Amino acid sequence: MTVKTFYNEMYDPEGKVRPHYAAYSAWLSEMPEEKIAQKRAEADALFHRYGITFAVYGEDEGTERLIPFDIIPRIIPAHEWNVLANGLRQRVKALNAFIRDIYHDQEILKAGHIPAEQVLNNAQYRKVMQGVDVPGDVYAHIAGVDVVRAGEGDYYVLEDNLRVPSGVSYTLENRKMMMRLFPRLFSRYRVAPVDRYPDMLLNMLRSVAPVGVTDPTVVVLTPGAYNSAYFEHAFLAQQMGVELVEGLDMFVDHGHVYMRTTRGPQRVDVIYRRVDDDFLDPLAFRPDSVLGVPGLLEAYQGGGVTLANAIGSGVADDKSIYPYVPEMVRFYLGEEPILHNVPTYMCRKKDDLAYVLDRLPELVVKEVHGAGGYGMLVGPASTRDEISSFRKLLLAHPERYIAQPTLALSACPTFVESGIAPRHLDLRPFVLSGEEIQLVPGGLTRVALREGSLVVNSSQGGGTKDTWVLEG
Amino acid sequence: MLSRTADHLYWMARYMERAENIARILDVNHRMSLMPQSEVQAEQAWGATLRIMGLENAFHQHYAEISADAVLEFMIFNPENPTSIRSCLRAARxxxxxxRGTLTSELWETTNSTWLKMRDFTPHKLNDEGVSEFFEWVKFRSHLSRGVTLGTMLQDEALRFIRIGTFLERADNTLRILDVKYQLLLPAGEVEGGAADFYQWSALLRSVSAFEIYRRVYRDLITPSRVAEMMLLRVDMPRSLARCMKEVYNNLRVVSNDHSAETERRAGQMEANTRFGKIDDIVREGLHNYVVQALGRIQDLGNRIADDFLVPVSKPAEATV
Structure with missing residues (x-):
């Protein structure tokens, strides 16, 4: 598939280098090709040595893959970032208000802005959270909001990830790698630093400790060393200086959570959990889960421990709820949304379904509960057969799908086998909500390495770039 | 620190140390096999190597006959042998x-790169480039990992459990090396070996990096009982049982908790035995018996350390804030 016109991050439509890329472009043209190739090989070797890899299931023992790293940074000028950052703060604030509302009085449903059954029948809605108060009314403590640029370079929110968004470790490691490989480049640019993230995260987590706890013990809960995001779990625990625990390391006693240490049980106050709701507590959710802690939900409901993110946050990041986020901003904050949504057709609606069926070859159709780039149809990139078999799925269960226009995602020059060529990308900034809402400048830029591809997920052959927000 | 974390640290150190000791044992045998000897002797020596690690049965499940190539393949590469160097380096990693979050990044990277490099070695490649160089490499990676540990890790509990793992494993290995060689070199009834055994005894010393030390300490002929003394009782000799027990005991005392008193006492007792023991007494009572008893005690200590510190025991009743 070819998207004929897309916004190029480095060049304007006349082919001139955009001002914020000028110094980089000049620098790159001075670099001999062999030198670049050598630096790229060096980056790969270093990532392997650091073990910044993810385990691949079912392959040869000890097989670990790198997420490809591209050495051409994605550069965002200060004025663009400021708008984005304000928009993200506003959006996450509204999302948190929405989750709180859903688990308390459900004002937004009563006011008729969102059909109640859309929310209450949603698989991510957790009845057990109804009426439960959480510290600071914060539910989505860590949000990873996927943003893309389309058209003339306008930013659109593609997805709000409010459960266990990952990728922030790559934001930090990519920067470290760039500084190691190209130290002199950083003297030509004033790039906003990102390495404060672990500090901000720890402060945020401490700020949402259960009421009355003055010196809270924070831990990171991981599914274990074979999880694909394990590197990030270990990285964040280490950077924050807190324990990285697994479910079996903890137990619940009289409404509190303890971890088993070499000196006996030690109380845990805040759990930054990187385990999905379903696996958190075998007594409350999936009974076969060995990743969780029996009795955790009850301790949580009683206020003995804080979970970040809160159980049931997923109700707000579902693709079927996504179309209503701008409405949430208006309803809870009384403001106009700063960031656009992508127009979305909900196939459960008759009219929308008819429209979508008519235009399958030009739309992107996604599963409502899908993630990771699986179970989707990119119309313009699909064969006639693929489209007709997807049509059957759609007709069988229209409520499981939404559709969006195929966005001409912006592209940035990227090293590929044939040299440097534009590749499409997105951006995932990480938004932290505690007493205040904060974010580090930038986020994770993912890039689709295959020519023409719009799918940036690492499980689908995507890579990453360092993301530079320039200081104004 | 988390019990599970302590457990991983302890085993990480044990496996690294084990890889090194296997390399030492194999290396010494390999060197000896280059000296003039009968086929029977050669086979005996390789068989003894398997016996040191208690792997004779496992070996014969995979190979029909004992030969240098087969034993080396089994002990270096065989992934089904949990004690092959490859398996140990993998387990350490x-x-x-x-x-990894508890380790310094230097220590993690050292351990990780050792494993990554290990994957590049093949039996074929070793034939071309020489096994001795490979054994040197294993030893140096182990030295490096210990150096990085001491040079970068905070002196807290994590370091203590790493040290306990290292020295408990080393004590076990030193005892095994000594025992098998002693039996092999001193057939029943014979008190002292003949001059021809000089190479054998010196090889044994070299396998624990003690040849030069022996010369410096004794300035005399190499005799079996002095070799045993060095390997068991000399606290200034870094691979001796005495040194290992001193390290185990000292580190245990630092991490002690409210139910580890008996474990400390047993470690202390063993440490005192080596400190005040006399080699003449040990030889008179029978060296083999002494070694068997000591191995039993080390295993007991390992089990007790696991129970006291490493295995997460759920005792909600004892929960305290």
Whole structure:
């Protein structure tokens, strides 16, 4: 598939280098090709040595893959970032208000802005959270909001990830790698630093400790060393200086959570959990889960421990709820949304379904509960057969799908086998909500390495770039 | 610190140390096999190597006959042999991976790169480039990992459990090396070996990096009982039982908790035995018996350390804030 016109991050439509890329472009043209190739090989070797890899299931023992790293940074000028950052703060604030509302009085449903059954029948809605108060009314403590640029370079929110968004470790490691490989480049640019993230995260987590706890013990809960995001779990625990625990390391006693240490049980106050709701507590959710802690939900409901993110946050990041986020901003904050949504057709609606069926070859159709780039149809990139078999799925269960226009995602020059060529990308900034809402400048830029591809997920052959927000 | 974390650290250190000791044992045998000897002797020596690690049965499940190539393949590469060097380095890396956040990045990277490099070695490549160089490499990676540990890790509990793992494993290995060689070199009834055994005894010393030390300490002929003394009782000799027990005991005292008193006492008792023991007494009572008893005690200590510190025991009743 070819998207004929897309916004190029480095060049304007006349082919001139955009001002914020000028110094980089000049620098790159001075670099001999062999030198670049050598630096790229060096980056790969270093990532392997650091073990910044993810385990691949079912392959040869000890097989670990790198997420490809591209050495051409994605550069965002200060004025663009400021708008984005304000928009993200506003959006996450509204999302948190929405989750709180859903688990308390459900004002937004009563006011008729969102059909109640859309929310209450949603698989991510957790009845057990109804009426439960959480510290600071914060539910989505860590949000990873996927943003893309389309058209003339306008930013659109593609997805709000409010459960266990990952990728922030790559934001930090990519920067470290760039500084190691190209130290002199950083003297030509004033790039906003990102390495404060672990500090901000720890402060945020401490700020949402259960009421009355003055010196809270924070831990990171991981599914274990074979999880694909394990590197990030270990990285964040280490950077924050807190324990990285697994479910079996903890137990619940009289409404509190303890971890088993070499000196006996030690109380845990805040759990930054990187385990999905379903696996958190075998007594409350999936009974076969060995990743969780029996009795955790009850301790949580009683206020003995804080979970970040809160159980049931997923109700707000579902693709079927996504179309209503701008409405949430208006309803809870009384403001106009700063960031656009992508127009979305909900196939459960008759009219929308008819429209979508008519235009399958030009739309992107996604599963409502899908993630990771699986179970989707990119119309313009699909064969006639693929489209007709997807049509059957759609007709069988229209409520499981939404559709969006195929966005001409912006592209940035990227090293590929044939040299440097534009590749499409997105951006995932990480938004932290505690007493205040904060974010580090930038986020994770993912890039689709295959020519023409719009799918940036690492499980689908995507890579990453360092993301530079320039200081104004 | 988390019990599970302590467990991984302890085993990470044990597996690294084990890889080194296997390399030492194999290396010494390999060197000896280059000296003039009968086929029977050669086979005996390789068989003894398997016996040191208690792997004779496992070996015969995979190979019909004992030969240098077969034993080397089995002890270096065989992934089904949990004690092959490859398996040990992998286990060390997996344990490190599980607690990489507790390790300094230098230590994690050292352990990780050792494993990555190990994957590049093949039996074919070793034939071309020489096994001795490979054994040197294993030893140096182990030295490096210990150096990085001491040079970068905070002196807290994590370091203590790493040290306990290292020295408990080393004590076990030193005892095994000594025992098998002693039996092999001193057939029943014979008190002292003949001059021809000089190479054998010196090779044994070299396998624990003690040849030069022996010369410096005794300035005399190499005799079996002095070799045994060095390997068992000399606290200034870094691979001796006495040194290992001193390290185990000292580190245990630092991490002690409210139910580890008996474990400390037993470690202390063993340490005192080596400190005040006399080699003449040990030889009179029978060296083999002494070694068997000591191995039993080390295993007991290992089990007790696991129970006291490493295995997460759920005792909600004892929960305290």
């Amino acid at each position: 997996e344990n490190a991976h599980a607690v």
